[in-house]
Structures are given as C-alpha cells and as structure tokens.
Amino acid sequence: MFKIYSTAWCGDCVRIKNFLLEFGMTNGDGYEEIDIDQNPEAADYVMEVNGGNKSVPTIVFEDGTSLTEPSVIELEDKLEELNLIKN
Amino acid sequence: MSQDIREVVIIGSGPAGLTAAIYNARARLNPLVVAGVEYGGQLMGTTDVENFPGFPEGIMGPQLMMNMLNQAKNHGAEILYKYVTKVDFSGDVKKLTVDGQEVQARSVILAVGSSPRLLDIPGEKEYWGKGVSSCATCDGAFYRDKIVAVIGGGDSAMEEANFLTKFASKVYLIHRRDEFRASKAMQEKVFANEKIEVLWNTKVDEVKGDDKLVNSLEITDTVKGESKNLEVNGMFLAIGHIPNSDFLDDQVSRDDRGFVDVVSGHTNTNIPGVFVAGDVHDHHYQQAITAAGMGCMAALDVEKYLQSLD
Ligand SMILES: Cc1cc2nc3c(=O)[nH]c(=O)nc-3n(C[C@H](O)[C@H](O)[C@H](O)COP(=O)(O)OP(=O)(O)OC[C@H]3O[C@@H](n4cnc5c(N)ncnc54)[C@H](O)[C@@H]3O)c2cc1C
Numbered sequence: 396m397f398k399i400y401s402t403a404w405c406g407d408c409v410r411i412k413n414f415l416l417e418f419g420m421t422n423g424d425g426y427e428e429i430d431i432d433q434n435p436e437a438a439d440y441v442m443e444v445n446g447g448n449k450s451v452p453t454i455v456f457e458d459g460t461s462l463t464e465p466s467v468i469e470l471e472d473k474l475e476e477l478n479l480i481k482n
Numbered sequence: 483m484s485q486d487i488r489e490v491v492i493i494g495s496g497p498a499g500l501t502a503a504i505y506n507a508r509a510r511l512n513p514l515v516v517a518g519v520e521y522g523g524q525l526m527g528t529t530d531v532e533n534f535p536g537f538p539e540g541i542m543g544p545q546l547m548m549n550m551l552n553q554a555k556n557h558g559a560e561i562l563y564k565y566v567t568k569v570d571f572s573g574d575v576k577k578l579t580v581d582g583q584e585v586q587a588r589s590v591i592l593a594v595g596s597s598p599r600l601l602d603i604p605g606e607k608e609y610w611g612k613g614v615s616s617c618a619t620c621d622g623a624f625y626r627d628k629i630v631a632v633i634g635g636g637d638s639a640m641e642e643a644n645f646l647t648k649f650a651s652k653v654y655l656i657h658r659r660d661e662f663r664a665s666k667a668m669q670e671k672v673f674a675n676e677k678i679e680v681l682w683n684t685k686v687d688e689v690k691g692d693d694k695l696v697n698s699l700e701i702t703d704t705v706k707g708e709s710k711n712l713e714v715n716g717m718f719l720a721i722g723h724i725p726n727s728d729f730l731d732d733q734v735s736r737d738d739r740g741f742v743d744v745v746s747g748h749t750n751t752n753i754p755g756v757f758v759a760g761d762v763h764d765h766h767y768q769q770a771i772t773a774a775g776m777g778c779m780a781a782l783d784v785e786k787y788l789q790s791l792d
Contacts, residue, residue, distance in 0.1 A: 404619050406526025409544035413551070432623045442624075450611050450621065466519040467563050 396425070397479075400441045400453045402432045407464055408452040414467040418480050425479075426454075487575055488514050490784050491587040492559075493566050494726075496523020497770045498760025499593035500550040501777030502784075507557035509785050514560045514587075516580055521563055522547035523595050524723075524761070525770055527617040529645075534770055546770075571733045571753045589755045589787055591780045592730070592742055595773075596723035596761045601633065605689030605696075609717075613696025614689060616719045618642035625650045625716050631699060633686060634720035635659060640668035642720050647677040654714065655680045658704065681712075689717060725762045734758075741765050749780040757783050 399422075401408035415425065422428040431438040431451060441453045445463040454470070455461045462473060474480045490506050492499045495517035506513040525531060525543035532540040541549075555561060568579035569590070578585045598616035600606060606614055615621045618632070622645060630650045632643040635657040643655045655672065660682045662669050672678050681701070687709065688700040696716060702709045725740045735743045735752040742751055742758040749757040759780040760773035 402620075402623050404529040404542060404544070406522060406528075406544040406547075406617075406620060407520075409542075409548055410522055410526060413548040435626065438624060438626075451623075468519070 396427050397454060397456045399426050399428045400431050400437055400455070401428055401451050402430060405451050411452050411454075411465070411467065411470060414470065418474070486586075488512070488585065488587040489788055490514075490589045490591065491516060491576075491578060491585060492591045492593060493578070494518065494523070494591075494593035494595055494760070494762070495521040495551065495561070496547070496593060496595045496760055496773060497525070497550065498595070498762075498773040498777035498780070499523075499591065500547070500554050501774040502591045502593060502759060502781040503554035503559040504550070504557055505778055505781035506784060507554060507559040509781070510558075511785070511788070512558065512560070514562060514585065515554065516562050516564060516566050516578070516585070517551075518565050518594075519563060521561075522551065527620055529619045531770065565729075567729055569730060569733050571756055574755070576755060588791065589757070589784045591749075591777070591784060592727075592734070592751070592756065592758045592762055593760045593773075593777060593780070594726040594762045596725045596765075598719055599722045599724050600719065601686060601721065603686060603688055605691070609689050609691050609696045612694065613691060613714075613716045614719070615716065618645045618718050618720075621716075621718075622646050622649050627651045628715035629713060630654070630716040630718060631656050631686075631712065631714045632718045632720055633657075634722075635662040635664065636720065636722065637664045637668050639720035640664045640672050642718050643678050644671055644675060646718065647675055650677065650716075653678045654712065656684050656686060656699075656701065657682060658685050659683065686717070723761070723768075725765075727762055739765070747783060749776060749783050755787055757787075 429437050444461045445453050450464050453463045489511040490513045492502050492515045503513050503515045525547050528543035530540040531543050564581045566578050570577040576587050576590045626649045629652045631654040633656050643653050646653050683705045684701050686699050690698045699712045701712050727740045742763045745752045757780040759776040
C-alpha cells in the first residue's frame with residue numbers, strides 16, 4: 396500500500412483522495428493516509444523525502460519513489476506505471 | 483473527449499464553473515468542464531467555510547468543492563483536468579486549445595477565477611514551497627514553533643496571521659501602510675493576539691535563505707528609510723488576487739486590471755455566446771455564493787442563447 400502524507404485541511408490532499416475514489420481507493424483500502432498534523436515526526440520525514448519541500452500531499456510508494464503535490468494526471472500515470480490501476 | 487462541436491464548454495471549476503455545470507448538465511447540454519490542474523478553485527485552500535448556506539456547522543472548503551464537483555459529475559458533466567491555454571472567439575463556433583488539442587463549442591462560460599498576487603521580488607520564486615506560500619491553511623503545520631511573516635493588510639492577511647499562531651511561535655504581520663483595510667472585527671482579533679507583531683510602513687525587498695529553506699527577509703521601513711534583515715522561517719502572501727485571464731488575450735473585452743467585462747444582461751461578454759461568471763469578472767463581492775449565483779445565471783443565459791440559435 397502506498398502512503399499519503401496529508402493534513403485535514405489541505406485542499407490538494409482532498410482533491411487527490413476524491414480522485415482516487417474514482418478507482419475505488421480509500422484510506423485503508425488502496426492507500427494509507429498519515430496526518431502530519433497528528434504526527435509531528437512525519438512532517439520531518441516528508442521534508443526528507445522531497446528535498447526539503449514543505450508540501451503536502453507527499454505520496455510515497457512501496458518502491459521508495461515519491462510524488463509531491465502531483466496533479467491528478469501525474470498521479471494517474473504513476474499508478475498505471477506501478478500497475479496499481481488499469482488504464 | 484469527442485471531436486464534435488460541444489453545446490457548451492465551461493472553463494474553470496470553482497463555485498462559478500461547477501454551479502454552471504450542474505445547471506447545464508441538468509438541462510441535458512452535456513457540458514464539458516475544463517477544470518484546470520488545480521481544480522476546485524480558491525476554496526481548496528481554506529479551512530472552514532461558515533457563510534455558505536446549507537451547512538449550519540460550516541463545511542471545509544475542499545469538501546464543499548468536491549461535493550460540487552461530484553454533484554456536477556452525477557448529473558453528467560464531463561470533467562477534464564487540464565488548462566485552456568488559448569481561445570479563438572472569432573467565429574460562430576468558438577475554438578479552445580486544451581493541452582495542444584482543439585475543442586469546439588457553440589457557447590463558452592469563462593469561470594477561471596483569480597490567483598494570489600505575488601510581490602515580484604528576488605527570492606520569492608526560488609523559495610516558493612520552501613518557505614514562501616500563499617496558503618497558510620495548507621502549509622501552516624510546517625511552521626510549528628517557527629517564526630513566520632504574513633504580508634498584507636486585508637481580511638485574508640488577518641485571517642492567515644491568526645491561523646498561523648496555532649503553530650508558529652511568532653507571526654510578523656507586515657503591511658506597507660500605517661493602517662489596515664481589514665474589517666474592524668478582524669483587526670481586533672489580530673491586535674488581541676500576543677503572538678502577532680505588526681510591522682507598519684514596511685515593505686519586503688528580498689527573500690533570503692540557505693538555498694534550501696527561507697531564513698530571513700530583507701525589509702525596509704519606508705518612513706525611516708531604514709533597511710534591515712528580519713529572521714523568519716516562512717513568508718505568507720495575502721496581498722490580493724489577480725484574474726486568471728491572461729490566456730484570453732484580446733479575444734474578449736477585459737478592463738485594465740484584466741477582469742472580463744459584462745457588456746449586456748448579467749453575464750454577457752462582448753462576444754455573443756461567450757459568458758462570464760465569478761471572480762474573473764467580479765472584483766467587488768468575491769464570495770463563493772456570489773460566484774455560484776453568477777455561475778447559475780451564466781448557465782441559464784447559455785441555455786437561452788443556444789435556443790436562439792435553433
Ligand atoms: C483563503 C480564502 C478563503 C476564502 N474564504 C471564503 C469564505 O469563507 N466564503 C466565501 O464565500 N468565499 C471565500 N473566499 C472567496 C471564494 O473562494 C471566491 O470568491 C470563489 O472561489 C470564486 O469562485 P470562482 O468560481 O469565480 O473562481 P475560483 O474559485 O478562483 O476557481 C477558478 C478555477 O478555474 C481554474 N482555472 C483557471 N484558469 C484556467 C484555465 N485557463 N483553464 C482551466 N481552468 C482554469 C482554476 O484552477 C480554479 O480551479 C475565500 C478565498 C480565499 C483565497
């Protein structure tokens with residue numbers, strides 16, 4: 396399962412999650428969501444994986460790659476590449 | 483996406499565009515919404531919306547926008563998560579360039595809203611996302627126990643400054659004049675907040691950092707004429723909005739600030755078949771409900787226009 400680092404009020408996060416719903420993915424079923432507001436150490440981790448960028452959503456895949464604030468098109472391409480969704 | 487001529491294409495996906503989409507979809511016009519990559523509009527960057535009717539406890543901005551999007555989709559609107567980069571309104575059939583491809587339509591609703599204004603100073607672009615932001619509610623959590631500056635003097639600057647005190651140890655509110663434009667109530671909240679220090683008559687000249695993150699601002703006191711370095715970890719811009727209308731070029735009449743003109747009726751631009759709604763026209767009310775209301779008006783005007791063609 397890939398991980399989405401987010402906050403409750405982050406619009407880009409809601410946008411991404413609403414998009415993933417189109418593929419039947421929800422928190423716990425398809426991806427795991429981590430609220431960095433509830434987990435301060437996760438905020439440091441986010442900055443580590445995306446080169447110091449203080450931005451959510453940051454999405455970390457099982458192969459270690461990550462996307463920061465992707466557009467839904469970029470995310471869709473990535474999920475296809477990883478065979479997580481079918482075109 | 484079919485290659486046929488669309489009855490209506492709606493550009494933009496804030497409250498204006500999505501309300502228009504709901505109406506035009508229900509009228510069986512099979513609208514295409516070119517939503518943009520950052521779809522959902524300005525409310526995607528805010529927390530509680532407490533003045534949109536129908537939600538007695540308030541609603542999170544992004545949730546409200548996804549509700550509108552899903553409502554438009556449920557009624558059959560087609561959504562494209564891309565930008566329109568060019569328009570040609572010279573003929574009866576309007577032509578739009580979307581991601582290098584041409585889309586044709588008998589009518590168009592311009593609902594592209596507005597974007598935060600930038601200071602246009604050195605360092606601002608380089609440190610965007612690395613300390614520079616226009617959305618406190620999106621990025622505030624990264625500034626726990628840090629020092630930040632908010633630039634501006636209107637309601638949204640007050641709101642951002644107050645919000646940031648939830649996380650930051652100190653918030654400088656930097657304003658170039660000696661009084662705020664913001665409402666009295668908002669100002670009082672700011673003055674009562676011990677974490678906020680107002681720097682009057684001050685302008686920011688440069689954003690500085692260690693190449694990775696912001697660590698200070700070069701500021702000038704415009705009355706004393708003195709410049710100094712102010713240590714901060716972040717800078718939040720709240721200096722107003724500019725309409726997202728550059729791509730329209732001279733294809734439709736705009737005022738000197740770029741807002742699209744209504745020349746007759748309530749939503750008619752100077753081009754027959756091209757209508758406008760929301761913040762890209764209205765720089766006066768700038769509210770979600772008024773944008774949605776104007777989206778409804780534009781959708782109904784489209785229906786009437788298309789009937790007049792038959
Ligand atoms: C921080 C903040 C808090 C706010 N809080 C409130 C509030 O509590 N209550 C309230 O009523 N109002 C509030 N507002 C104001 C409200 O958000 C706006 O008035 C409203 O969103 C305007 O709607 P709109 O549809 O005209 O445009 P926008 O919301 O700006 O949406 C325009 C959309 O069009 C897209 N777009 C732009 N160019 C193109 C293109 N070329 N092709 C395709 N798509 C494009 C953009 O990406 C965007 O998604 C707030 C605004 C901000 C910034």
